[in-house]
Amino acid sequence: MEEELISKKELLELKGISYGTLYRWKRKQLIPDEWFIKRSVPSGQETFFPRDLILERVDSILNSKEETSLDDLAKVLYGSPVEMNITLNELVERKMISDAARSAAEPFITGPTDYYGALTVFSIGREIDSGDISLDDAGTMIRSMAAAEDREMLRQGVTRLYRKQGVTFCAIISDASKVSMDVSSKLVLEISMPRAAAAFKAKLLPNKGEEEDE
Amino acid sequence: MNDLIVNGKSVVSGGTFGKVNVNGIVSIENDVICDTLRLNGVCDITGNVKVGGKAELDGVCKISGDLDAETIDFDGHLSVSGNMSAESAALSAVLSAEGTFNVGSLDLRFYFGSRVNEIVGSTIKIRRGRLAMTFRSELIEGDIIDIEHCEIRTVRGDDVVIGKGCRIEKVEYRNELTVHPKASVRETVKLN
Known part of the structure; x- marks a missing residue:
């Protein structure tokens, strides 16, 4: 699956930002290192970015720059997980998850949950909403993810849903390049958690002011 | 938070510190995370170095890893095997x-x-x-x-x-x- 890229040159022109600003954001970890993709072009080497991700990110940074310091913003957008204590109902109220996602998660997450729990439901919720998985499968994934001991894997790894002989099961993987699965199992769905986390945090951003008021 | 103060010649292990002051000849093993870093002498660090504030170094410093600091002020010989980053840096140095x-x-x-x-x-x-x-x-x-x-x-x-x-x-x-x-x-x- 080849994602659409945007060259650095085009990005800077399109958004009217300077080299210095771009690299400052990189230093502040507002833009992850992995988004800087080097490719050879006829004129030498050029840096590209995943188009949708970077455009959305640059907009979030430009829009929130006034009231939030870059360091605070970095915490929200990227880097360390944010401190959260939120219930499924509140996630629905904030329009971060749908009713369907709530009902899939309810058996496994009761009471307030932290960042990782919220990210779990959010990432699976997106798959439910897009119609990629059934509620049962979603439940299977949320159950495995909620029980994961290494919580960081939920932010940095990959979660996969496999099916073998009609039975689905979930795998949470920290290094996807080193997995060898039973050949008769079929990969149904794969979620890149850093990607889900980026989308999750982008959703979090407009609400940040409210959070601080409380 | 603990400070790491080393005078003379020694081998110490890295970690998270407030101040790191090194005078002499020192090997630091593993990553160093600190608020400020001051070096006079010779220092060999086998790991990443992350300084929240100022890194002030006079002498010879070899880092097998990345060097990140808010500001870097360096006179001497600096070699870094990874990446470097700083908001501002003034170096008068042999730099690699x-x-x-x-x-x-x-x-x-x-x-x-x-x-x-x-x-x-x-x-x-x-x-x-x-x-x-x-x-x-x-x-x-x-x-x-x-x-x-x-x-x-x-x-x-x-x-x-x-x-x-x-x-x-x-x-x-x-x-x-x-x-x-x-x-x-x-x-x-x-x-x-």
Whole structure:
């Protein structure tokens, strides 16, 4: 699956930002290192970015720059997980998850949950909403993810849903390049958690002011 | 938080500290995370170094990993096997870095044959120290670039001054380019 890229040159022109600003954001970890993709072009080497991700990110940074310091913003957008204590109902109220996602998660997450729990439901919720998985499968994934001991894997790894002989099961993987699965199992769905986390945090951003008021 | 104060000659292990002060000859094993770093002497660090505030170093320092600090003030000989980053850096040094140096404002006076793979940032100024030769890099990219005695494959910036003794393969600039008569630039491109 080849994602659409945007060259650095085009990005800077399109958004009217300077080299210095771009690299400052990189230093502040507002833009992850992995988004800087080097490719050879006829004129030498050029840096590209995943188009949708970077455009959305640059907009979030430009829009929130006034009231939030870059360091605070970095915490929200990227880097360390944010401190959260939120219930499924509140996630629905904030329009971060749908009713369907709530009902899939309810058996496994009761009471307030932290960042990782919220990210779990959010990432699976997106798959439910897009119609990629059934509620049962979603439940299977949320159950495995909620029980994961290494919580960081939920932010940095990959979660996969496999099916073998009609039975689905979930795998949470920290290094996807080193997995060898039973050949008769079929990969149904794969979620890149850093990607889900980026989308999750982008959703979090407009609400940040409210959070601080409380 | 604990400080790490070392005087004399020793081998210590890294970790998270408030202040790190080193006087003497010291090997630090593993990553060092600290608020401030001060070195007088010789220091060999096998790991990444992350300084929340100022890194002030006089002497010889070898880092097998990345060096990140808010500000870097360095006189001496610095070699870094990974990437470097700082909001501002003033170096009067023999500098070698295998990776990318991402720096807000850089003021470098280089000695001997210094080399950094890539320098990117906002304001980049490079001058030659006494008896030095040329500074080498694959890429220098920033808003304001002012360099002398540099041998660079690509220089890319808004306002670019290519000073005496430079040999540049390709310069891409957005606003203004000045090339010293005693400099050579093989190809120039004005962007947009």
